[in-house]
Amino acid sequence: EVVNMNRRMMMGGDGSLNTPMRGGEEGSGEWQDWLTDDRPLQDETVAEAEEAEVRHEMLVEAMESLNDREKHILTERRLTENPQTLEELSQVYDVSRERIRQIEVRAFEKLQKAMKAIAGERLLPGAA
Template identity: 55%
Template structure:
């Protein structure tokens, strides 16, 4: 790349100019090959990547991947970056990538991914939530069936629709005022709640 971008008229030697291109290429290679996760993309992050370990040695800071608040503050001031960036980069440099397909166990018949805990809900919780949702849906349908047609329609359009209809639109539909529609909606909602509570299992 250097031979194609150098400007001879500016007085730079090709060897000197090429050195900077080589250094930049090596820097990019180290950053991209260090981890499967992108380590540094901004100029400040790249500088921190190459300066942090050297500065820790200069200041006599030794850790096992977790910096003390005092050490983080000292490095932050020395490198002119935030403490958060220092802590984050230090953790990245202290830990290498591990494959989820690494064999574990005495016989090596299982992979690391097989023993990772599932932080999601348990099957029992999923089944219980589904049953509760079905129960609420059944109660809702039964309670709606007890309402007069007009109140059921107003309540459905106002509170059960993905795109609620305005009071004015319903008022025009039934030939009544917006305030009357609001009254019917509130009355229908109160009836609905009462019917669902009475029908709900103890």
């Protein structure tokens, strides 16, 4: 550490980020003006969080258009971190894997339709 400190001192020492560039010429700016912050802007972060919350609320509301079996199958197949297989769900409901797939597809289509209707209602209240 001492060696590094000595090298820095020999190279001109430490300087302030508020030091004007180009020997203090007016309008030349300060060294700190060249620093960038890679973090997302706070207003973007807040907007993304609000949008995610609205989408979640819409999903919960749209899920109400499904019956219990459709909710369970869709949730277990598409909305969990470790989705269940068609085989696992076919054993739960004592139907074929193909039937589970059909129910999943139909439930997803119903969910999409419900979400579009909800989004339309939120954008144009009273139009639907």
